[in-house]
Amino acid sequence: MTKTLLLGQTLRFLADPFSGAPEDIVRTDSRGGVLIEHGRIAALGHGPDLRRAHPDALVVDYGDALISPGFIDAHMHYPQTAMIASWGKRLIDWLNSYTFPEEMRLADPAYAHEIAARTLDLNLAHGTTTVASFCTIHPHSVDAIFEAAEARDMRIVAGKTCMDRDTAPVGLRDTAQSAHDDSAALIKRWHGQGRAIYAITPRFSPTSTPDQLEALGALWAANPDCLMQTHLSEQTDEVAWARALYPDARDYLDTYEAHGLLGARGLYGHAIHLEPREIDRLADVGASVVHCPTSNTFIGSGLFDMAGLKARGVSVGLATDTGGGSSFSMLRTMAAAYEVAQLRGTPLHPAQLIWLATEGSARALHLGGRIGTLEPGAEADLCILDLASTPAIAQRTAEARDIWEALFPTIMMGDDRAIRDVWVNGVRRP
Template identity: 75%
Template structure:
């Protein structure tokens, strides 16, 4: 007999994109819902009573004062920065030189890379994150370590060896040829194997020569099902640096476009200070933009124009950007996205925030057919949110007019204590339930 598990409680489902249409039409919560898991996938989503009657043999898990939702998808992280998260007082370039590069050199030790990869995935699973897209270091074994750790946990993973051949310390520079060769070998070893996807990963234009960018563009053309991840227009002084380094470029995005690194499967982190031409090119199908709000405020980058870019139809994702981001929690990241929206005069509803942290990020990673939604046939990556996880949240939950008010309180005040349960490919992997 097939092993079946039935989760009963309030269930969150999507029928559209709440950044493109009214959230009330795109996102629904069934307070008497259920999700049937079978062989690592979601077999059905329906009324709880109907599923119970149709599948009496299923093992039942009930959740009260909780919300069953898709596992969180974190679309831009730096797992090698796990140990330096919440380091004080630097802007981007100083942050890299003072904290990031010295720590990334430590991952030249394969044992340390393995330790940090395991630590990072365990921390994020505890916060309800079931899929991540991560930068590694220049060391190929740092990518192997993360792919292996994710495989051991059954997780969806997107990752790539970071490529840098100048404007970086000697211990963190590769070459044009080694970046190409090492990335190609990792693609052959991991891309499409199990739940792994590879992302070709130039850190950003200032740390790659035009020759390296061209080599990585050629590699992407040879492996078009791979993703490509990098950074774009994070801080104004960074943009000025790019202008100095690439005087022939029309703008920051052009430093990628000119070398074959603009495309539908591209992921461009931050994208705060975009020029009109850049927005036009991205809207023409040039990839997804990843909003990293805790990072943007922590290192003083600026305020991402979520609603303006959504209006142009550009795919959008949400991410912690650990360790420049100050939390491993996608709940905290959603809260920060709300706060950034308030500062821009365009606050997001709870339905939009949680969509961005699940289906929106999954779409940007081209994983929307696998994760990010509770729907029949999807991989059973599920996070169950407690709606009364702390005394402060519980009293707000008790006074809420509806479940959306309760969810918003958990988004704004929740942390890992709000993660009641985590299911990864149908297997229970964490939580407090």
């Protein structure tokens, strides 16, 4: 197989940029190079040096563009693609008005396949090469997204959404037994096949009975290498709802913990209104929370405490939460994360933002070292960022004194026009 050498600006993280000053943790090269071979990153270094060492490599020179790991969306809902940016009120009204009716449409396998393909193509157009997605209660909706990812050679995390309580509409309910059995069959069919990872997926405790959560907890115990994804403490009225439905629980997180659904490979979306005990337990077990800033502002959920949770050692990923989120773009998501942090008085550095959208999300998904990094041995999922993609961005970048001032305008104002190229598993996307 031909070696390919990409030339451009590069960033290399030596550690989590929340743990120290960026100048101590990040290495940049304005004339960097990334060598790709057999679908993986074979070398990262100074471009001219790599060019001399590998004269047989096919060279793709991106000039001043930034060679970044492909973006990783750690929490989204592919069945909601068609109703993104629907005017709404609070979370529960929004679910009943838009989400549940749209998810019922995926009872049609042909429609599920259409939306799955559309979702992944939109993600690739925005530089996102890995997604972790909820599906619907229909097993074929899981097949649809895994098959679409397989056709594009994308790494994918997904699972059948499970809901058996009468708080969910009749057309979107399964049972405790069918949720377990359907999920078990899907794990056998997909988990670990190619680039696919299965996530056991109770939507959230208010739409599951204790029996269903117990069944899914048992399934996770039997398949501990799977991920588990759900929602936690997104809105205050949702927290109150969970407390009313689970009166014996110590808090919202306990509705999961009591049924075997708290663990290191757990992904808890939103996690805005957390109690001290919940933060302690998430940190104790090494679980991950996923920040969904465009969704949290769009639906009016609240301000995620990035600084506080990172200080406690909680693993944090970043996500669009489409269609609750209002954009497929991880650039827009980074911008929203910056804005939320500003409102909390804890500004985020550009190094922290780009890390959250790449290596931070990879770590949250327990894929650190495999994706989200330019380190040798990682899978070659890459996004090439044009740092002068529009006149407004270009005129600001022209004044930049360093890489951070050059990158930040693209984070704050960039969109799909900033995506110069995307490479998936070492292959350039057409």
